[in-house]
Amino acid sequence: MSDYPIDDDEDDEMDNYYKSDYDSTSTSTSNFRFKNYSADNQKSNFEDVDSENFGKPMTITMPTENVDKLQYESAFKDVSFNTKINQIIKNHLDWYSNAPLARMSYIPKSIIAKAIDQLTEQQLSEFAQSAANDLEEMSILLRGEFSFSSFLDIVNTWLRITQTPSRFDETRHEHKIVIRHDTGYKYSFLLKEVFRLVMKERFHKSFHHNMTENIILIRSAR
Numbered sequence: 001m002s003d004y005p006i007d008d009d010e011d012d013e014m015d016n017y018y019k020s021d022y023d024s025t026s027t028s029t030s031n032f033r034f035k036n037y038s039a040d041n042q043k044s045n046f047e048d049v050d051s052e053n054f055g056k057p058m059t060i061t062m063p064t065e066n067v068d069k070l071q072y073e074s075a076f077k078d079v080s081f082n083t084k085i086n087q088i089i090k091n092h093l094d095w096y097s098n099a100p101l102a103r104m105s106y107i108p109k110s111i112i113a114k115a116i117d118q119l120t121e122q123q124l125s126e127f128a129q130s131a132a133n134d135l136e137e138m139s140i141l142l143r144g145e146f147s148f149s150s151f152l153d154i155v156n157t158w159l160r161i162t163q164t165p166s167r168f169d170e171t172r173h174e175h176k177i178v179i180r181h182d183t184g185y186k187y188s189f190l191l192k193e194v195f196r197l198v199m200k201e202r203f204h205k206s207f208h209h210n211m212t213e214n215i216i217l218i219r220s221a222r
Contacts, residue, residue, distance in 0.1 A: 055086075094157050098142050113183045121189060128193030135198060148203045170222070177218040188216045195220075 074084040119127065135154070136146045143150040152168075152175065159166045159179065169176040177195075181187055188211040199220045200207040206221040
């Protein structure tokens, strides 16, 4: 547990916001779409509802063992086999194919949490500055540009790939992002600093946040 006091009323308010309206579809006029996602929802937050009706038909051959595993996973997550294949391809194209170029690696969350807990808030702020710089390079490598839109797209993709429970809501006036990381207060603080540096300092957007030990809520003007 963190040594930082957490307001129980604020924590309840954050939980209630996080849990509400999961079946509603977020409004978006940008070049990417979001769907609400929660830890209780077995479906992926990026299921392409149009994939069953549009696209180029293809025939591929896979080992029977792989087909059986994919069919089992599709049934378990309540998506079609075709949608599951498209999800795998999308993940590869959006993230994995360029991950080595962006020098990305994967570290267990437990190790990250233990390392972050050893740092002061000043050290976390300095680390956030380095992370924000890395995000700019990553955006250029993965999306060909570093814009507010590409930044949000990378964040959304990262949350999807890591299966981190999250919500993206978009209105005519603001973006609202809720992330349930379950990694402690200092991780919330680190995320807050990264979002602040990118949104407020780099793109000059209004920036507001609320955070608890497990959840962070980010609000920014469009």
